[in-house]
Amino acid sequence: MRLYSLLLLTAFTFAAQAQTAPAPDSASIVALEAKKDVDLNLDPHSSFWKSAQPVFITADTMGRSAPYRTEVRARWTKENLYLLYVAPYDNLNLKPDPDPVNETNRLWNWDVVEAFIGSDYKNIRQYKELEVSPQAEWVDLNIDLDKKGNRDAIKWNSGYKVAARIDQDKKVWYAEMKIPFSSLKNDSPAPGQTLRIGLFRCAGTTDNRLILSWQPTMSATFHSPEHFGSLVLAPGKK
Template structure:
């Protein structure tokens, strides 16, 4: 997966046809966590980077959304993964791959970020960490698509400065629909019921054209 350089940091938007997003290279996730094709929920993901930030955009088709009642957009929502979300797992440590960061956004604009250390028995406690990332989301009910964008400070995920050629360990996920009809979509199938399988992460390279 390639993240394409951008000269400046614009206001975060969710329009894949905007000048910022259209210059990126789309990646698609269209199988469940065990690798079984699930083309109905084929999700487009775009990514860009600047000297200070790493950006992601999810374009997520749906049939029925599983939304948390009374959403709180002013503070992070722990256990947001129990609802419809798009997720990015990012690791810069190629020695201890069990350490990485997790970022989630819901169709309603709720969010949570976590510092994951699978060497600890209760890695879920990592939600108390704060990256300072920004997000934007919207639902197109007529088209049955929701859009979620993330702006992640590069310093929150990597001790290096952002630079062309930097490689990161990444996986992308979606949880879609109610428990009775739940679809778990992954970019790199984990071959497990859990998304937390760092051995199955793919690679993201920062590219400057």
């Protein structure tokens, strides 16, 4: 009954906006609402994260099984979207001399987790790309696939915050993004709203490079927005 009500609310919200959004299904990640914003927290067992139902990145862009099962959780408040990644590894491909303060262009050449998020169901070729590395390096991009070679993409600033840490004993690294909804062109997030989202990971050295995707993009790139999944904003538990 609760799921049925959520589906009805989703349909009503986007009908009012003259948009069509997919219903929650296996290609959806559900973000539970939190009452207030919190500091970045990389512990999946914490009170903030333990109630968030994870999805898993288990394959490459063509749907072929990957050696890692990367976990992703989501939560939201009226101001921000939170994403937590739990990424097992064998060997890390890290950039020398990391700079976690300033933006690192072409960060995808190293180990990184990524989120591609779009709010426009009429033009799915426009979306935001946000990344964070195991060393807390970051890059955010304003993507418009109709502007090939757009050098202005990196000039966009989301104002998001990131955190990361490496657990060398367990061979797992953790990353979190705290993304302002205003940067996603959504100033009034509400339960039932849906965004388009792709969840990705680049892992391993050049000789053993893995390009991993939550939903298969059926190409050698992450930039196939027709294959993105859905992010559903759900009400918090009472």
